[in-house]
Amino acid sequence: MKDLGGLLKQAQDLQSKMAEMQAKLDTLEVEGQSGGGMVRVTLNGKSVIKRVSIDDSLLVPSEREVLEDLIAAAHNDAKAKLEQQMAEEMANVTGGLGLPAGLKFPF
Numbered sequence: 001m002k003d004l005g006g007l008l009k010q011a012q013d014l015q016s017k018m019a020e021m022q023a024k025l026d027t028l029e030v031e032g033q034s035g036g037g038m039v040r041v042t043l044n045g046k047s048v049i050k051r052v053s054i055d056d057s058l059l060v061p062s063e064r065e066v067l068e069d070l071i072a073a074a075h076n077d078a079k080a081k082l083e084q085q086m087a088e089e090m091a092n093v094t095g096g097l098g099l100p101a102g103l104k105f106p107f
Helices: 004-027 061-094
Strands: 029-034 039-044 049-054
Touching: 004 039, 004 061, 029 061, 039 061, 049 061
Parallel strands: none
Antiparallel strands: 029 039, 039 049
């Protein structure tokens, strides 16, 4: 059994690092794209859409379904990139703590 003081120190360090990571997420932005970059969606670190950019050539009423699909695909691309960055950040934060693999934190 590790000494209690050491465990408390690790918990305090983790809490501090988690607070830093949360602050970083507030400023993080990732961009997803589809249609060869014709549709771009920018998400912040909290998965909120900040911007959507659509190439003028896609603004054709008869092509509405194509545009809808491209927006969804760009959002999904941005979300996947955000999740990857968050996983990397979490690995950096919890690197030396010996936490179980796959442990997820609530954000």
